[in-house]
Amino acid sequence: MNHSANRTLLEEAFAALEKGDGKPFFELLANDVLWTISGTIAWSGTYRGKAQVQSQLLKPLFAQFAERYTAKAARFVTEKDVVVVEFEGGAKTKTGRVYENRYCWICTFNKGLITELTEYTDTHHVVETLDDPAS
Numbered sequence: 001m002n003h004s005a006n007r008t009l010l011e012e013a014f015a016a017l018e019k020g021d022g023k024p025f026f027e028l029l030a031n032d033v034l035w036t037i038s039g040t041i042a043w044s045g046t047y048r049g050k051a052q053v054q055s056q057l058l059k060p061l062f063a064q065f066a067e068r069y070t071a072k073a074a075r076f077v078t079e080k081d082v083v084v085v086e087f088e089g090g091a092k093t094k095t096g097r098v099y100e101n102r103y104c105w106i107c108t109f110n111k112g113l114i115t116e117l118t119e120y121t122d123t124h125h126v127v128e129t130l131d132d133p134a135s
Contacts, residue, residue: 014072017071029050030115031049033047034115064093065094074086082106087102089101098129103120104120105118
């Protein structure tokens with residue numbers, strides 16, 4: 001798959017995320033994806049495999065939101081099999097807090113699927129706004 005096709009896939013997934021539809025993005029994850037969140041907070045670490053991403057990251061995250069999470073991309077940068085996306089995303093939580101964060105994701109593609117995702121975000125805001133995933 002050519003490199004611009006990977007970018008197009010991610011752009012299309014973010015167009016759906018902007019409307020609160022995360023399914024196209026989730027479908028881009030390889031079954032053996034490695035998703036690493038930088039930092040030292042409870043959410044930080046490497047989630048191994050699509051099933052673990054779903055059960056230990058996305059499910060506890062989205063359970064805290066009172067509305068659909070949306071995200072709007074600001075920039076995409078492509079180099080070989082890597083697409084970097086800078087974006088803002090958020091939702092109102094069930095506790096009434098507003099979770100709005102900025103992210104930089106480095107996504108490595110193989111055959112049209114994301115095999116590695118490294119996430120950089122404001123972890124202080126995560127701690128201030130969200131409960132730990134095991135709570």
